[in-house]
Amino acid sequence: MIGADLLHSQQVRNAWELFARAPGVMLTPFGQGNESGKLSFRGFNGEGEVNAVKLLIDGIPSNDNAGGMPMLVAVAPLEIQRIEVVRGTNDPRFGLHNIAGNANIVTRTGGNDGEARLAYGSFDTRQLQLVKGMDDGHWSQNYVFAYQDIGGYRDHARSHNLTLAGKWFYTTGDGRTRIGLSARHAESKAQEPGYLVAADAYRTPAASYPYAQSDGGNRQLTQAGLHLDSEPVDGLSLSAKAYANTIDDQRWLRFAVTASQQERIIHETHVGVLGTLTYRPQPAAPGGGYAIEGGVSAERQHDHSPRYNTAGQVRVATTRDHHFRFDTLGAYVQAVIRPVPSLKIIPGFRVDKIDGHFTDPSRGVAYPVQDYGLIKQPKFSAVYAPSPEASLYANWGRTFQVGAGAAAFQSTLTRLRPSVNNGVEAGIKLAPADWIDGRIALWRQRASDEVKRRLNDPTGDSENVGETLRRGVDVQVNLRPGQRIVTWLAYAWQRAAIVRPDPAAPATINHEIDHVPRHVYSAGLDFQATPALKFSAWGNGQGNYYLTSANSGGKYGGFVLLNASASWKLSPAVRLELQLKNLANRYYEYVWINDQTRHAPGDGRAAYLSAYVTF
Numbered sequence: 001m002i003g004a005d006l007l008h009s010q011q012v013r014n015a016w017e018l019f020a021r022a023p024g025v026m027l028t029p030f031g032q033g034n035e036s037g038k039l040s041f042r043g044f045n046g047e048g049e050v051n052a053v054k055l056l057i058d059g060i061p062s063n064d065n066a067g068g069m070p071m072l073v074a075v076a077p078l079e080i081q082r083i084e085v086v087r088g089t090n091d092p093r094f095g096l097h098n099i100a101g102n103a104n105i106v107t108r109t110g111g112n113d114g115e116a117r118l119a120y121g122s123f124d125t126r127q128l129q130l131v132k133g134m135d136d137g138h139w140s141q142n143y144v145f146a147y148q149d150i151g152g153y154r155d156h157a158r159s160h161n162l163t164l165a166g167k168w169f170y171t172t173g174d175g176r177t178r179i180g181l182s183a184r185h186a187e188s189k190a191q192e193p194g195y196l197v198a199a200d201a202y203r204t205p206a207a208s209y210p211y212a213q214s215d216g217g218n219r220q221l222t223q224a225g226l227h228l229d230s231e232p233v234d235g236l237s238l239s240a241k242a243y244a245n246t247i248d249d250q251r252w253l254r255f256a257v258t259a260s261q262q263e264r265i266i267h268e269t270h271v272g273v274l275g276t277l278t279y280r281p282q283p284a285a286p287g288g289g290y291a292i293e294g295g296v297s298a299e300r301q302h303d304h305s306p307r308y309n310t311a312g313q314v315r316v317a318t319t320r321d322h323h324f325r326f327d328t329l330g331a332y333v334q335a336v337i338r339p340v341p342s343l344k345i346i347p348g349f350r351v352d353k354i355d356g357h358f359t360d361p362s363r364g365v366a367y368p369v370q371d372y373g374l375i376k377q378p379k380f381s382a383v384y385a386p387s388p389e390a391s392l393y394a395n396w397g398r399t400f401q402v403g404a405g406a407a408a409f410q411s412t413l414t415r416l417r418p419s420v421n422n423g424v425e426a427g428i429k430l431a432p433a434d435w436i437d438g439r440i441a442l443w444r445q446r447a448s449d450e451v452k453r454r455l456n457d458p459t460g461d462s463e464n465v466g467e468t469l470r471r472g473v474d475v476q477v478n479l480r481p482g483q484r485i486v487t488w489l490a491y492a493w494q495r496a497a498i499v500r501p502d503p504a505a506p507a508t509i510n511h512e513i514d515h516v517p518r519h520v521y522s523a524g525l526d527f528q529a530t531p532a533l534k535f536s537a538w539g540n541g542q543g544n545y546y547l548t549s550a551n552s553g554g555k556y557g558g559f560v561l562l563n564a565s566a567s568w569k570l571s572p573a574v575r576l577e578l579q580l581k582n583l584a585n586r587y588y589e590y591v592w593i594n595d596q597t598r599h600a601p602g603d604g605r606a607a608y609l610s611a612y613v614t615f
Helices: 015-021 070-074 198-203
Strands: 025-028 038-041 053-057 080-087 101-107 114-121 125-135 139-150 159-171 177-191 216-233 236-253 261-279 289-311 314-340 343-360 365-368 375-387 390-401 419-433 436-453 462-482 485-501 519-528 533-542 559-571 574-581 589-593 597-601 606-614
Touching (some): 015 038, 053 070, 070 236, 198 597, 343 390
Antiparallel strands (some): 114 125, 177 216, 216 236, 236 261, 289 314, 314 343, 390 419, 419 436, 462 485, 485 519, 559 574, 574 606
């Protein structure tokens, strides 16, 4: 979990950047307008070929059809109460996109307080966030307003974003039932600076080529949810949600002077429900006991994804006109068994079913969904805590991957099965003293018949990767050497390899999967110099990666970025903060390859001044 105290002071453009504080999470900074970046973990890259992280906002599924996370634009950092990250394959609550784990952004509910943050800084950055809560014990209301206007480090990189959100909840007099409505909407308009060839990226990293001057995009995002939490009788609790997401994205991009500009449109409407019922016997058995939880979920998507060749944002030709319905239905059961106080055993089982239909009027074709059958996913976890200072844990679980977009449908007579991911993890958590705690874990995840999207292919098809093996080590340490000092360190070693390649690419055996660095790390220190003055320093980094599964050419993308801040509390209600990003002015970049390497340099050194007001 990442708490509000670590999140609200972060100077970011998009909520995905906040995950830099989460152990083992890798960030991929595209730096292309609304496609600014992405998070991933457990040896999966952020390219969008395999989107392996299930995103939730207040428990509502929030990925797009392909597993991307555009809905993060609709979350203001100041409204976040905490971020919960579950890495691994043992969580049965979610099916689709839960390949490597899930991330849930929990926003404020209730409270009688307000907070505003006004920031100004480098690259003509102007940001305003305002949150307000009102709660009389029965009715609670929460409101969010956020606006930002950023000129950008690179040329032709200005962006605007407006976010509005609200929550309205009612709690009954006996406190057993709470019902509510949540809603959020965001609108973004951004220019894209495009990609540079290597020589230009290193010589003039802030440049943008003339052919990219009409690149950019518009994005509108809306989410609405109905929530019910109830405890009708002692020991029995019910949680249910109904939701609707709409994603409208229009993007123009041109990858090279020799290529034509593309217009890519995504229009998606997702409607779904989730329900969970939990039984805990009352009173609990002395020294042990059990609990049983079961849940169901259903989602229907109506998606439209046309693409065009354009010149200066004027359409020249249609390259595709994809329309599809994509439905998922899932159910799970999980038990928590405590035979003795020191041992917890958690068996679980999930099953999912996929349905849908696809058409492309531009080509006069229609296909049914692939017959994936019932996708069965057993799970098992155990935790043994011989003392309060130490606990051992292990888990095993199965997750799955199916095709995204057109790749989920039967365009050929070949029947595809889901790619099954079997993951195992073992670790130890230690807290030998009140000033130190940490954990170390070893994990591995093996996938059968992994496929990846062809991102620049207008057919929307996928290609077979083969059988893959991901493995790694996670280490986390938190130190509190004094009442005024807190330090933390997180390190992840990972390797993602192809162990049984696609027969069409036999040379890739034992090769590393592209854009997956071996090392991901972060560290930081907070020093409370006086009750009013606080200094912080932190950094994060990663190793280099190959650009293709051929593992030819050089490695790119490694970086170490250092940041620092000073916070001064002028009064109980007013605080000022100066934040320095990329303190050493290090060059870093995101790189991919087509006919040659294409580079997107990251931001140089930047300074931001923020004012916080509570009311």
